[in-house]
Amino acid sequence: LTLREAVLGAKRELSVVFPEVCGECKGSGAAKGTSPTQCKTCRGQGQVAHRAMGMMIAMPCGDCGGSGQVIAKVCGECQGRGEVRAEKKVKVNIPAGIDNGQAIRVPGQGEPGHQGGPPGNLLVVVEVEQDARFERSGNDLVAPLTVPYATAVLGGTVPFELVDGRSITLTIPAGAQPNTALRVRGEGVPHVERGGRGDLLCVLQVEVPTKLNDAQKAALQAYAATLSAPAAQAE
Numbered sequence: 001l002t003l004r005e006a007v008l009g010a011k012r013e014l015s016v017v018f019p020e021v022c023g024e025c026k027g028s029g030a031a032k033g034t035s036p037t038q039c040k041t042c043r044g045q046g047q048v049a050h051r052a053m054g055m056m057i058a059m060p061c062g063d064c065g066g067s068g069q070v071i072a073k074v075c076g077e078c079q080g081r082g083e084v085r086a087e088k089k090v091k092v093n094i095p096a097g098i099d100n101g102q103a104i105r106v107p108g109q110g111e112p113g114h115q116g117g118p119p120g121n122l123l124v125v126v127e128v129e130q131d132a133r134f135e136r137s138g139n140d141l142v143a144p145l146t147v148p149y150a151t152a153v154l155g156g157t158v159p160f161e162l163v164d165g166r167s168i169t170l171t172i173p174a175g176a177q178p179n180t181a182l183r184v185r186g187e188g189v190p191h192v193e194r195g196g197r198g199d200l201l202c203v204l205q206v207e208v209p210t211k212l213n214d215a216q217k218a219a220l221q222a223y224a225a226t227l228s229a230p231a232a233q234a235e
Contacts, residue, residue: 001094003131007141007163007189009096013089016122020086021112024077031073039064083112092124097139097190097197100128134163139189139198144205145170145182152176152206160202162187170202180204 001010021027030036038044042061046068049056060066074080090109098104103123110120128136135142147158155174161167170182181201188198212220 001098001126001128003128003134003136004163005094006098006100006126006128006136007096009098010094012092012094014092014124015087016090016109017085017087019083019111020088022075022078022082022084025075025082027082027112027117028071029075029078029080029082030071031075034071034073036067036069036071039068039070042068044068090122094126095192097192098126098128099136099189100126102126131163136189137201139191140201141188141198142181142201142203145202146205146207147172147176148207149209152178152204162200172204176204176206178204178206 022029024032028036039046039061041063042048046061046064046066047058048061049058051057061068064070071080075082078084088109090106092104092106094104103125106122106124108119109122112119133143141163143160145158145160147156150156151158151172153175155172155176157169157171159167160170168184168187170184172182181203184200184202186197187200190197209216
């Protein structure tokens with residue numbers, strides 16, 4: 001998943017190859033028109049008792065493999081296994097807020113039960129790609145926010161695009177320092193189980209100009225002169 005999909009939720013269709021009940025024998029493993037019979041060796045118990053070192057030890061029956069049943073004529077489609085390999089399309093609903101490494105349980109889409117029993121569940125383990133802008137910290141999102149030098153000094157507003165594509169306006173306080181985090185409540189990752197959302201933390205990065213025109217240089221030099229003036233008067 002992309003981080004956006006993990007935050008907002010998504011729907012995916014997966015192609016999964018796994019055993020399914022043999023349509024020819026309906027999972028019995030016996031040829032069409034026949035059925036398994038009770039094992040005469042273990043009388044359907046699946047175990048036989050052996051005496052060893054003065055004790056009776058129960059072991060799986062060698063004639064039926066522990067199933068308690070024997071198949072006189074195996075199904076030609078599945079060779080007596082009761083299942084065949086098949087490819088299946090499975091639709092998966094991904095909840096908003098899912099995290100990397102978490103699993104989604106899809107009921108009834110797992111491997112078939114023994115001898116025609118109900119199928120198990122499919123567990124889909126999520127991998128979330130790294131995002132170019134956002135990092136996830138629990139249910140908070142962290143992102144850099146580059147602001148012009150003048151805005152950091154004087155204050156102002158800057159636009160910011162959220163993970164879902166919406167745009168908001170952030171207010172930068174005058175004198176904002178680099179690496180200061182602006183917290184935007186409720187714009188983080190949803191909590192899967194208890195509702196609500198984490199926050200967005202925008203970490204300020206001040207953009208220092210590399211080229212200035214004459215007017216800009218003069219303005220900064222005048223500002224610098226006001227900083228050094230008290231020291232000069234004191235001397």
